[in-house]
Amino acid sequence: MKVIETHNLTKRFDRLIAVNKINLSIKEGEIFGLLGPNGAGKTTTLSMLATLLPPTSGRAYVNGFDVVNDASKVRHSIGFVFQDPSSDDLLTGRENLYLHALMYGVDMRNINKRMDEVLKLVDLTERQNERMKKYSGGMRRRLELARGLLHDPRVLFLDEPTLGLDPQTRQHLWTYIRRLADEKKVTVIITTHYMDEADQLCDRIAVIDHGKIAAMGKPEDLKKRLGGDVVRIKSKKPNVAAVKKLRYVKNVKHNDGMVTMTVDNSAKHLQEILKKIGNVESVETRSPTLNDLFLHLTGSEIRDEEGEGGYFERMMASNRGNR
Numbered sequence: 001m002k003v004i005e006t007h008n009l010t011k012r013f014d015r016l017i018a019v020n021k022i023n024l025s026i027k028e029g030e031i032f033g034l035l036g037p038n039g040a041g042k043t044t045t046l047s048m049l050a051t052l053l054p055p056t057s058g059r060a061y062v063n064g065f066d067v068v069n070d071a072s073k074v075r076h077s078i079g080f081v082f083q084d085p086s087s088d089d090l091l092t093g094r095e096n097l098y099l100h101a102l103m104y105g106v107d108m109r110n111i112n113k114r115m116d117e118v119l120k121l122v123d124l125t126e127r128q129n130e131r132m133k134k135y136s137g138g139m140r141r142r143l144e145l146a147r148g149l150l151h152d153p154r155v156l157f158l159d160e161p162t163l164g165l166d167p168q169t170r171q172h173l174w175t176y177i178r179r180l181a182d183e184k185k186v187t188v189i190i191t192t193h194y195m196d197e198a199d200q201l202c203d204r205i206a207v208i209d210h211g212k213i214a215a216m217g218k219p220e221d222l223k224k225r226l227g228g229d230v231v232r233i234k235s236k237k238p239n240v241a242a243v244k245k246l247r248y249v250k251n252v253k254h255n256d257g258m259v260t261m262t263v264d265n266s267a268k269h270l271q272e273i274l275k276k277i278g279n280v281e282s283v284e285t286r287s288p289t290l291n292d293l294f295l296h297l298t299g300s301e302i303r304d305e306e307g308e309g310g311y312f313e314r315m316m317a318s319n320r321g322n323r
């Protein structure tokens with residue numbers, strides 16, 4: 001059975017189409033990533049699946065329940081960790097869990113045992129009786145994850161759960177998420193800006209841009225789509241036109257003396273490329289990453305028209321604002 005299924009799922013806000021006819025089919029125990037720039041429609045998609053926003057058109061099923069007609073059944077079978085943290089700083093970690101359980105109708109008969117379990121899962125047993133205001137960013141995220149897991153959901157929605165965390169804590173969190181999917185067969189839908197996260201954690205990803213799915217598949221298959229190696233050449237005065245003519249070169253992008261391209265069999269052709277481009281200052285060759293795919297699909301040029309630098313610059317700026 002498919003745990004998540006959508007048919008032309010669409011959300012409009014007045015004239016803006018935030019999510020545009022999205023079709024997803026996600027199976028039990030899968031970790032599925034939604035990857036896309038700011039405003040792509042990731043949170044809106046998740047919100048509709050979690051019954052927090054009604055779709056404008058199209059359909060969505062979670063655990064076999066319709067998100068519109070069976071919203072309360074959907075809600076009881078899911079857990080979510082959303083972008084805005086909502087814990088109370090004056091309460092302890094454990095008290096926050098208890099409060100959440102009361103508010104969200106979690107079965108209270110075994111609540112103490114259940115809280116012990118989830119606290120252990122996110123390694124907060126030792127710190128559970130401290131007030132949240134003493135928690136670090138990473139500990140807060142872990143508590144939010146624990147909260148989302150309290151009622152043993154079959155599906156977990158995570159909206160940028162690792163935003164602003166240090167690499168070690170992120171890695172740690174991935175381990176919990178992976179364990180949930182593998183051992184408990186929990187289906188996880190996660191949104192992220194981090195390419196390495198999508199690459200290492202997700203079984204499948206959908207790249208979403210302007211509310212549409214630009215590509216979907218296993219990370220390794222998507223990377224293969226680019227074909228060849230990524231070559232980056234720095235040159236004071238690059239002859240970009242000459243390089244574009246080479247038949248084994250694809251996806252040529254030029255930005256301020258930095259020329260990026262994908263090259264079939266770069267070892268064989270690099271010499272010729274360097275000769276054509278001229279005035280070479282440095283060269284870098286590597287295997288494609290999801291980031292390359294991302295730039296390829298969503299196109300840095302489109303963003304540049306907005307006149308505020310590249311995707312990553314804005315990403316960094318928005319991350320800073322978020323913490």
Ligand SMILES: Nc1ncnc2c1ncn2[C@@H]1O[C@H](COP(=O)(O)OP(=O)(O)OP(=O)(O)O)[C@@H](O)[C@H]1O
Pocket residue numbers: 013016018036037038039040041042043044045
């Ligand atoms: N309640 C709302 N009313 C009007 N427009 C909205 C609303 N919520 C989202 N939008 C718009 O819908 C689009 C998609 O927003 P969404 O929050 O889904 O993006 P996102 O992919 O989650 O972005 P981010 O990476 O910044 O979190 C954006 O253009 C946003 O401004």
Ligand SMILES: [Mg+2]
Pocket residue numbers: 042043044083159
């Ligand atoms: Mg979002």
